[in-house]
C-alpha cells in the first residue's frame with residue numbers, strides 16, 4: 001500500500017465477451033512516483049490504463065485519481081492526465097505545431113501561454129526544426145515524440161505512457177527514455193512496457209501484471225532479491241575437493257552448489273563476501289558476482 005496515493009485502483013474487473021481482461025485488479029500509485037507496469041501481451045495493461053483515463057468503464061470496482069472517482073468526475077480526471085497511447089492517433093494532415101495548438105485549445109491552456117508552451121515542448125522532444133512539417137511525413141520515432149509533447153501540452157500532474165519505445169530503433173528508444181527520466185520527480189508517471197531493462201532503469205516500483213491481476217509489486221531490487229537473493233557469487237577453484245558446508249554456514253548464504261570447478265553462492269546480502277572468499281584462499285582461479293535481473297523476476301512470476 002502507498003500512503004500518499006495519487007491513483008488508487010480498487011478491485012477493477014473488465015470482460016470483453018468471454019475474455020476476462022481484468023480480474024479484481026488493485027494497485028496504488030504514489031504521488032511523484034514512476035510506476036512501471038510489466039506483463040506479457042494480453043495481460044490487461046492497456047485495459048487498466050484506459051480505465052484510469054476514463055476511456056473505458058470497468059464492470060465493477062473503482063479508481064480514484066487525485067481523490068476523484070472515475071464513476072463521477074471523468075472530466076476532472078481527464079484534465080489531470082496526459083496519455084501517450086500504444087498507437088497515438090495523430091491528425092495526419094496537421095503540422096506538428098498546429099496539432100499541439102489544437103490540443104492546447106481543447107484542454108483550455110490559457111491563450112498567452114500556448115505559443116511559449118509549444119516552443120518549450122518542441123524543444124524538450126528535440127523537434128523544434130520539424131515544427132512546421134506535417135505529421136504524415138514523420139517516422140515512428142518522430143510521431144512518438146510529438147505524441148509525448150501532445151500528452152504534456154496541458155501540463156498534467158499525471159502522465160501515462162503505454163509501450164512508448166515499442167518498435168523504435170535503440171537510439172530513438174534511448175532518447176524517449178531520457179525524456180521520461182527527465183520528467184521524474186515532478187510528475188506521477190505510469191510506464192507500461194515489456195522491456196525489462198527499461199522498467200529496471202526508470203521505475204521506482206514495478207507491478208507485474210498477468211491475466212488481469214497484479215502478481216507482485218515493489219522496487220526492482222526488492223523483486224529481484226525475492227527471486228534469487230541479492231547477488232550470486234561465482235567462484236572458480238583449482239582443487240575440486242572443497243567443503244561447501246563451510247560456505248553454507250554463513251548467515252548471508254541462501255544456497256550453494258557446484259558445477260564443474262565453479263561454486264555458485266546465492267546471497268541474501270553482500271556483507272560477508274570477503275569472508276566467503278577467504279574460505280577458498282589458496283584455491284582460487286577467479287571470483288565474479290552476478291546480479292539477478294528483472295527478466296528473471298518476470299519469468300519467475302508469469303512463466
Ligand SMILES: Nc1ncnc2c1ncn2[C@@H]1O[C@H](COP(=O)(O)OP(=O)(O)O)[C@@H](O)[C@H]1O
Pocket residue numbers: 016019020021039040041042043044045046047048
Ligand atoms: N476492445 C476489446 N475488445 C475485445 N477484447 C479486448 C479489447 N481490448 C482488450 N481485449 C482483450 O483483453 C485482454 C487484455 O488486453 P490488453 O489490456 O490490451 O493487454 P496488454 O495491454 O497487457 O497487452 C486481451 O485478451 C485482449 O485481447
Ligand SMILES: [Mg+2]
Pocket residue numbers: 045046047086162
Ligand atoms: Mg497493451
